[in-house]
Amino acid sequence: MIAGVDPSLGAKDFTAIAWLESTGRHHRVIALARWKPADELDLLRQVDLEMARRPAASIAFDCTGLRDRITPLFTLSPLASRIPMYPVQVRPLQRQATQAENGVVQLPKRVLVDSLFGALKDGRFSCPSSVPLATVLQVEIRHFKTWQDPNGLTRYGAAPGHHDDIISAVSLAIFLSEHLQSAGTVNRFRSVNGSLPSMR
Numbered sequence: 001m002i003a004g005v006d007p008s009l010g011a012k013d014f015t016a017i018a019w020l021e022s023t024g025r026h027h028r029v030i031a032l033a034r035w036k037p038a039d040e041l042d043l044l045r046q047v048d049l050e051m052a053r054r055p056a057a058s059i060a061f062d063c064t065g066l067r068d069r070i071t072p073l074f075t076l077s078p079l080a081s082r083i084p085m086y087p088v089q090v091r092p093l094q095r096q097a098t099q100a101e102n103g104v105v106q107l108p109k110r111v112l113v114d115s116l117f118g119a120l121k122d123g124r125f126s127c128p129s130s131v132p133l134a135t136v137l138q139v140e141i142r143h144f145k146t147w148q149d150p151n152g153l154t155r156y157g158a159a160p161g162h163h164d165d166i167i168s169a170v171s172l173a174i175f176l177s178e179h180l181q182s183a184g185t186v187n188r189f190r191s192v193n194g195s196l197p198s199m200r
Contacts, residue, residue: 001030004172006165007043007063011036015043016165019054022177026124030054031081032133034165044077051079060176062168063087063104088172090111092153095180107175109156113144114165115174125174137166 004149006016016034020027033050037043051059059079079085087104090112097107120141136166143162149155158164 001054001056002173002177003051003054003059004045004139004169004174005059005061005177006168006172007037007047007061008041008165009037009040014163014165015046016169017047017050018166018173018179019056020170022048022174025150027119027171027174027177029127029131029134029137032131032137032166034133034136034169048077048079051083056083058084058086058176060088060105060118060172061085062172063089064090065092078118079153086176088175110154112175113156113167115178116171119174120197127170133166137170140164141168170186 001019001021003020006017006184013036014034015037016032018032019030021030022028031054037046077085089104089106090109091106095108097105097111110139116125127137129135140158140163143159144157144164144167145159146156147152158167172176
C-alpha cells in the first residue's frame with residue numbers, strides 16, 4: 001500500500017491523505033482522510049497517527065507553497081526513518097517531471113492530475129463506495145476544471161466553492177506508484193533521507 005499526502009495549513013483548505021493498493025497500472029483506493037490542521041505540529045502529529053493506523057510502504061507529499069516548512073517538518077517525523085518519503089513540487093510552467101538538486105520532484109499539475117484522470121478514463125482506477133469520503137472524491141472530480149488564465153496558460157483546479165485536496169492526494173499516490181514501477185525499484189528514487197539519480 002502506498003500513500004499520497006496533500007498538506008495544507010490554510011484556514012480554507014484541508015490536508016488530505018489517500019491510501020492506494022496498486023497492481024501494475026491499476027489502482028484501488030483503500031482509505032481516505034482529510035482534516036484542517038491547527039498548525040504545523042498538529043499536521044505532523046495527525047499524519048503520524050494516520051500512518052500508524054494504516055502503514056504505507058512509501059509516501060509522496062506535495063510541498064508546493066510550503067516547501068521551506070513542510071519538507072524539513074516531514075524529516076522530523078518518525079516515519080522518515082522507516083518509510084521512503086518523496087517531496088513533490090507542482091510548477092505550472094514546467095513541461096515534464098524532473099528532479100531538482102535538492103531531491104524535490106518537480107512537475108506540472110497537468111502531469112500530476114493526469115495520473116488520476118488518465119487512470120479513470122482507462123478504467124484503471126476504482127474507489128469503492130464503502131470507503132469513507134468516497135462521495136467527497138466524486139464531488140471533487142465533478143467540479144475539477146481546466147481554464148485559461150489571462151496570460152493564456154492552462155490552469156487546473158477546483159471550481160469556486162469546491163476543493164481538490166483528495167484529488168491531489170490520490171494523484172500523488174498514483175504518480176508515485178506508476179513512476180516507481182517504470183523505474184523498477186524504490187531505490188532509484190531519493191527520499192528526504194537518501195539519494196536519487198536524475199529522473200529520465
